[in-house]
Amino acid sequence: MTSTSAPLxxxxxxxxxxxxxVALDNVSMALYPGEVVGLVGDNxxxxxxxxxxxxxxxxxxxxxxxxxxxxxHWKSPHDAIEAGIETLYQDSGLAPHLSVSANVFLGREVLKxxxxxxxxxxxxxSMDATAYAExxxxxxxxxxxxxxxxxxxxxxxxxxxxGRAVTWARKVIILDEPTNHLGARQAGEVLQVIRAAKAxxxxxxxxxxxxxxxxxVTDRVVVLRLGKVxxxxxxxxxxxxxLLGTITGLIDT
Amino acid sequence: xxTTATPGATVEPGSKSHGRSRLLGIVSNxxxxxxxxxxxxxxxxxxxxxIFFSVDVAGNVLLDWGPVVLIALAETFVVVxxxxxxSVGAVIGLSGVVAAYVMQDMTTKGQxxxxxxxxxxxxxxxxxxxxxxTNALLINKARLVPFIATLATLGAAGxxxxxxxxxxxxxxxxxxxxxxxxxxxxxxxxxxxxxVVIVVLxxxxxxxxxxxxxxxxxxxxxxxxxxxxxxxxxHLTKVYVLSGVxxxxxxxxxxxxxxxxxxxxxxxxxxxxxAAVVIGGAALSGGVGKVTGTVLGALILTTVTSxxxxxxxxxxxxxxxxxxxxxxxxxxxGFRRNEGASA
Amino acid sequence: xxGLRTSSxxxxxxxxxxxxxxxxxACGSSTPAPSTSSAAPESSAPAKSLTIAFVMGAEADPFFxxxxxxxxxxxxxxxxxxxxxxxxxxYSPATQIPFVDQVLAQHPDGLVLIPTDPDALxxxxxxATAAGIPVVNVDTHVTDLTDVLSFITGDNTDGGxxxxxxxxxxxxxxxxxxxxxxxxxxxxxxxxxVARLEGFKAAIASKYPGIEIVDVAYSQSQPATANTNVSNxxxxxxDLNGIFAIDGTNATGAASALQAKGLTGKVALVGYDxxxxxxxxxxxxxxxxxxxxxxxxxxxxxxxxLVQFITTKxxxxxxxxxxxxxxxxxxxxxxxxxxxxxxxx
Numbered sequence: 001m002t003s004t005s006a007p008l009x010x011x012x013x014x015x016x017x018x019x020x021x022v023a024l025d026n027v028s029m030a031l032y033p034g035e036v037v038g039l040v041g042d043n044x045x046x047x048x049x050x051x052x053x054x055x056x057x058x059x060x061x062x063x064x065x066x067x068x069x070x071x072x073h074w075k076s077p078h079d080a081i082e083a084g085i086e087t088l089y090q091d092s093g094l095a096p097h098l099s100v101s102a103n104v105f106l107g108r109e110v111l112k113x114x115x116x117x118x119x120x121x122x123x124x125x126s127m128d129a130t131a132y133a134e135x136x137x138x139x140x141x142x143x144x145x146x147x148x149x150x151x152x153x154x155x156x157x158x159x160x161x162x163g164r165a166v167t168w169a170r171k172v173i174i175l176d177e178p179t180n181h182l183g184a185r186q187a188g189e190v191l192q193v194i195r196a197a198k199a200x201x202x203x204x205x206x207x208x209x210x211x212x213x214x215x216x217v218t219d220r221v222v223v224l225r226l227g228k229v230x231x232x233x234x235x236x237x238x239x240x241x242x243l244l245g246t247i248t249g250l251i252d253t
Numbered sequence: 254x255x256t257t258a259t260p261g262a263t264v265e266p267g268s269k270s271h272g273r274s275r276l277l278g279i280v281s282n283x284x285x286x287x288x289x290x291x292x293x294x295x296x297x298x299x300x301x302x303x304i305f306f307s308v309d310v311a312g313n314v315l316l317d318w319g320p321v322v323l324i325a326l327a328e329t330f331v332v333v334x335x336x337x338x339x340s341v342g343a344v345i346g347l348s349g350v351v352a353a354y355v356m357q358d359m360t361t362k363g364q365x366x367x368x369x370x371x372x373x374x375x376x377x378x379x380x381x382x383x384x385x386x387t388n389a390l391l392i393n394k395a396r397l398v399p400f401i402a403t404l405a406t407l408g409a410a411g412x413x414x415x416x417x418x419x420x421x422x423x424x425x426x427x428x429x430x431x432x433x434x435x436x437x438x439x440x441x442x443x444x445x446x447x448x449v450v451i452v453v454l455x456x457x458x459x460x461x462x463x464x465x466x467x468x469x470x471x472x473x474x475x476x477x478x479x480x481x482x483x484x485x486x487x488h489l490t491k492v493y494v495l496s497g498v499x500x501x502x503x504x505x506x507x508x509x510x511x512x513x514x515x516x517x518x519x520x521x522x523x524x525x526x527x528a529a530v531v532i533g534g535a536a537l538s539g540g541v542g543k544v545t546g547t548v549l550g551a552l553i554l555t556t557v558t559s560x561x562x563x564x565x566x567x568x569x570x571x572x573x574x575x576x577x578x579x580x581x582x583x584x585x586x587g588f589r590r591n592e593g594a595s596a
Numbered sequence: 597x598x599g600l601r602t603s604s605x606x607x608x609x610x611x612x613x614x615x616x617x618x619x620x621x622a623c624g625s626s627t628p629a630p631s632t633s634s635a636a637p638e639s640s641a642p643a644k645s646l647t648i649a650f651v652m653g654a655e656a657d658p659f660f661x662x663x664x665x666x667x668x669x670x671x672x673x674x675x676x677x678x679x680x681x682x683x684x685x686x687y688s689p690a691t692q693i694p695f696v697d698q699v700l701a702q703h704p705d706g707l708v709l710i711p712t713d714p715d716a717l718x719x720x721x722x723x724a725t726a727a728g729i730p731v732v733n734v735d736t737h738v739t740d741l742t743d744v745l746s747f748i749t750g751d752n753t754d755g756g757x758x759x760x761x762x763x764x765x766x767x768x769x770x771x772x773x774x775x776x777x778x779x780x781x782x783x784x785x786x787x788x789x790v791a792r793l794e795g796f797k798a799a800i801a802s803k804y805p806g807i808e809i810v811d812v813a814y815s816q817s818q819p820a821t822a823n824t825n826v827s828n829x830x831x832x833x834x835d836l837n838g839i840f841a842i843d844g845t846n847a848t849g850a851a852s853a854l855q856a857k858g859l860t861g862k863v864a865l866v867g868y869d870x871x872x873x874x875x876x877x878x879x880x881x882x883x884x885x886x887x888x889x890x891x892x893x894x895x896x897x898x899x900x901x902l903v904q905f906i907t908t909k910x911x912x913x914x915x916x917x918x919x920x921x922x923x924x925x926x927x928x929x930x931x932x933x934x935x936x937x938x939x940x941x
Contacts, residue, residue, distance in 0.1 A: 057480070078482035089480055095473035097540035098466075106470055107481030109463050120462040302832070309831040317824045415656035415685055421939065422819065422848050424873035431855045507820050511852040513873050515819045516656075517845060522818070558821070562813055562828040 006069055008033045008203040009054070009085070009172045014063030016049050023049040024060070025227040031172065031203040036194060038214040038235065039207045040247055041224035047207050050224070051176050054205065055087035056080030067171065081107070084170030090177040093161040094149045101131035101145035104164045135163040139193055155186040162190060166197050173197055174205045179213050191217045211243050223247055283534035283585055287549040290578070291556065298560035305563045311440035314552075314559045316510060319448045320345065320503035322551035324522060325529035326455045327496035329547045332530050333459070334492045335472035335539025336392070336399035341500040341526050343410035344384050345519025348377040348504035350414045353514025356426035366427040373426070373508070377501045384410055385497025389490035407523070414516035424513035431512040444506050451502065456544040468492055472539030528575050529554055532582045541586075553578065645677055648902055649699035650708040650895070651692065652682040653735070658844070658871060658939035659891050660710075663734075665940055666892025667708075670899045679704060689716035696720040700727060706902035707731045708895070714739045730905050732898045735891075736787065741916070745905055748897045748918040750889040752788050755922035756795025759840055759866045762885035762924055764804045766864035767837045772806065777838040777864075778829050779812045780822050780846035792842050792868065792887075810836075815846050822849020823856075830857050837864060838884075844869035851882045870925060875938045878927060885926040888937040893920050 007030035016024040024046045031037050041047050052058040053065065056074030064071050067083055074080045077087070094103045105127045111117035132145040140163035142156060149157055158178060165173050175194070179187040187210070194217050197204055208214050214221060214235075221238060223231040223246045231246050238246070245251030299306040324341040331338040352373040359369040384406050391402035436442045441449075459465035467488045470478040479485050500519075507518045531537065532553060533546025557574050650667055652660045664680055671678040681699050683691040692712045699707065700723060707724050709731055711717035718738045724731050725743045733747040741747055767775050779796065781789045793812075800807045811829060815822035822845055829836060830853065839854075841847040847867030851874070854860050860882050867874055870888035877883050901914050923937055 055480075076482070076484075077480050078484070081482045087480065089476070093477055093480065095470045095477050095540065097473035098469055102466060102470075103477075106466075106478065107483050109466060111463065120464055121457070122461060122463060122466060124461075304832055307831065310828065313824060313827040313831065316827070317820070320820065412656075412684060419661050419940065420656045420658040421844070421871040422873045424876065431852055434856050435858075510823060510856070511819050511848060512855060513848060513852075515845075515848060517817055518819055520817060555824075558824055559828050562811075562825055563832055565811060 005032060007031060007066070008035075008068065009205075010066040010069075011050075011053065011060075012064045012066065014050075014053060014060045014065070016046075016053060016058065017061045022227055024053070026063070027224070027227070027229050028063075029222050029229060029232060031205060033203055034198055034201045035220065036198050036204040036206055036218045038218035038221040039205055039224065040209075040211070040214055040221060040243070042247055044226075045224040045247075046227040047224055048176070049227075051087065051089075051174055051205075051207060054080075054172075054174055055085065057087075078107075081168070085172045085174065086165040086169035087174040088161050088165045088176060088178055090180065093164070094157060096150040096157075097148060099128075099146050099148050100135075100142050100152070100160055101128045103149055103160060104131040104134065104145070104167060106164075108168070134167040135160065138163050138166040139189075139196055155182055155189075158182060158186070158190065159193075162193050166193060166202075169197070169202055172203045172205070174207075176207045177209065178206070179208060179210055187213060211240055215240060215243065225249060283582070284543065284545045284549060286585065287533065287546060287553065291549060291553050294553065294556055294560060298556075298564055301564040305560060308436070308440050310559055310563060312436040312442070314555050315436075315440050315445045316434060316442065317555040317558055318551055319445050320506045320510075320519075321522070321525050321529060321555055322452065322548055323448060323503035323506065324500050324519075324526040325533075325547045325551045326452065326544065327499035328523075328526040328530045329455075329533070329535060329542050329544060330459065330468055330492050331399070331496050332527075332535045332537060333465075333472045333539065333542040334468045334489060335475065336489070336492070337403065337527070337537065338388065338493065338496045339400065339403040339523050340384055340388060340406040340410055341496065341503075342519040342522035342524075343407045343414070344381050344497055344500035345504040345507060345522060346514075346516050347384070347410040347414040348380040348501035349508045349514035349518050350418050350423055350516055351380050351514075352377040352505060353423035353426060353508060354417070356508075357423060360426050360428075366429060369427050370430060374505055377505045377508075378498055379501075381497035381499070381501025381504070382494050383497070384500075385494035386490070388497070389493040392493070393486040393489060411516075411520065418514075418516045420516060422511070422513040422515035426508070426512070430509055434510045444509050448502075448506070451499070452544065452548055455499075459544050464488075464491065469540055472541075474540075525551075525554060528579060532575075532578045534582060534586065536586060645675060646706070646903060646906055647677040647679065647702075647704045648706045648708060648899060649679040649681065649702070649704040650898075651695050651699060652680070652710045653692070653712055654685055654687040655682050656685045657687070659869070659889065662939040663891035663895045667895035667899060669892070670896040674899065674903050676899065676903060682710075687712050689713035692717065693720060696724075700724055700729065703727070704729060705906050708734055708898045708902065709738075710735045711738050712736070730902060732901055734894050734898045745911070746898070746901045746914050746916055746918060748894045748901075748920065750891070750894060751919045751921050752791035753795035753798075754919070755868065755887045755889070756792035756797075757799040758795075758922060758924050759792070759868070759885070759887050760796045760799035760804065760807075762866045762887070762926065763838050763840060763864060764807065766866065766884040767807075769804055769806065775804075775807045775837040776810045776833055776835060777807055777840060778826075778833070778836065779809055779840045779842060780825055780850055781812055781814050781842050782817060782845055783814050789842050796840060807837075815849060817845055819845050819848040819852075822846045823853045824849075826850045826853035827857065830854075830859060830863070839863060839865050841865065841867045844871045844874065847871070847874050847883070847886070851877055855882065870938045872938050875925065875934055878925060878929075878934070881927070883926075885924055888923050888925055888939075890920050890923060890937065891939075 010030040012028050014024055014027045027050060039047055053060045056077045056079050110123045110127050112121045112123045128145050135142060140159045142160060162178055179190050191213060194204055206218055218235045220234050222229055242251060327341050328338055355376045356369050356373040359372060388403050388406050391397045392399055434442050434444060467483055471485055471488060475485055508514050529550035530547050533550035535542030557571050561570055654660060667678060679699055681695045689712045707729050711733060718740060721731050721738050721743055730745045732745050735749055737747045763777060779793060810833060813825040826839060826849060839850050841850040850865055854863060854865060864884045867883050867886045870886055874883060874886055878886055897918055925934060925937060
């Protein structure tokens, strides 16, 4: 259901070099509201670098990043987060020693009203309640939002991490390998959350090695190889075989 | 969205299991265990010599506890953030010595006790803040790991206080300053009461305020903290400066206790701080630690010191007792971690 | 003696060792530069200017600072070039041996060595002797003194005995009376501590049988720990008569504990080591007496011995083992003497 409206988030001719190594070479891609774009490629194809440029963790060497048609220069992940872009990094999105609600509110803590808030005191009860309600709203339930993340199962952690991203994202969600290490049922539930985010009109960038998941949930697929976009087409044009062939280069583009 | 998709284990917003887990929590709670150990120690020492259970001895223990808990609190913030600060003991010496020189000068010029002590305090705090800032710069900008960075400042601060003094204690400050260390409220003296207030402030900062939340987040997963938009470097700067400032307060405390600033004051006390923090249940890998645990850890260490003197056992045994306590603390932690993993 | 000369635990030694190397690195040289002080030859100077290397224990210790002053004065008087070397803060053979190797490479005419370990430094003495460089030991000595020209030391056992005399006088000892005293030590193994305690105990046994040493404890180089020890003793023994604080660290801790408990002058305090702050406390009546060493005199004797041997190649008149007695400072000591024996800082 690719929209014909203006792109929500876009990179144009972005390159990224680390010294002599060219990680991204003149990459352009666009994401529309309510669209799920799959970003695939072999190891070293440039997926992680592109994610870092999109999330504000790294700055491109050249090229432009546009949000709602306006050129942006993220100096840190904080800038991108403020602009409504949430990123879920592979395997390391949460602080395990903190509670579920502390993780959901990490970096956006709610302070107590009045003078106590000015002194930096946290409104913990209100955050606990809100975190529980918000996670439930996006389709994730945890036993208690006061429980520490370390006490959750791998699937629950991933759910909290995704729920956190969906809760806060106002425009774009970037999910780096969100179904990694998950069982079939749990992965299916993650895909369900992605569909829900899409239904809310968010743009989703879905990075995965698990091609059936990509074919299942995305509207469009962007294939990277050696830092270049080699294919950018609606998901309907791919089969599992052709997608794999495009990634590995067996199918000539 | 109305469907409830739950990856992972079963969902139970359960309040039923809550009550039982709370009871289990109390039993396996390190703070409660520490309190039991501490009370048992008091009982044992009292049984061996009645004099131990007296306001006088409690006063001695608390005077000992003051500086130890201050640097242990400093270490708690740093350890929770995933780092370590080896310079806390050296800051005691350097801040005490520099403040002692300033106070000696003011006293020679006929200044009164209170203005002199106030200026001395400000100077000490400034020394602590500078060492803390240096640690932060070495960690954030020079990219040294905290162990190496603070080992460097330990050497520099320790060396500087010896260079400044030639190794001798510096006296000649307000002549009656030592009397401030005399207990007047039961076993509590004014410096100890101030330390109690600082303990409460540290508890609020670490457990109830954003400062503490960020400290835990960085120690737990600094990548996640950075990804969540937290300015990790700026926060670590705050943590190390706070550590330096708390250590310099310990330096001032020892000045009031000894009536002089000695360059050897605090030498090696970083090990006491780390021991108190570890006994208190903190993990040197970061993200774990509590002010209550640290307070009890420091109390246990200093109770052992005085207790062994009172019962007439060579205080070298303290090292053995501390070693056993650390081993037990680490074992309890491992037990709890396994428990958590299987939960 | 300053606590840094004894490391109470292996871990602490490790930390200090690291710290010391950092200090050296911070000075911008991997091999520490010697602090050389040459003096204008005087009329009594030999034709060729002699160079004497002096490798001491720990630069930071006021004891060695005072020794340096004495060494420099005597070097100037004899027209000798002095190479003063040693670790900034750590009293340890591991850090000292490289310093010895380094000064021997400069081929001095003589070496004054304060061995930080009797066995570990034996090889260094042999190395110097093999190179034709005569060696004098000061303060402490290597196990085998055969190759050593002379050994000059302060008499810590005698100092302990003098402390017992001062204590007996302070508590108004009379035969038949019963008195309780405690001794604050730094560690159970520090040789100076051991010798002083031995002398103290021997004098009490022979001359003051009414005095009982009811407790000893260790401060581990921490004045605050010394304070805690004494504070608890004052609680434990309400009828305590006196405290013997065996070194500077314990003296500082004991003095502050007495002050805080308001027992200054009521409990006798005999201290050791003439730190300026402690000397000032003699006048204030906090210290009944302070026993002081004379490191400057030790250094003077060492340089005199070496100069004589190097210039005359004759050992005649050089005493192989010299003991420089400790002195007692109390409220009757003249200001001039107080100033003379106060360790410089």
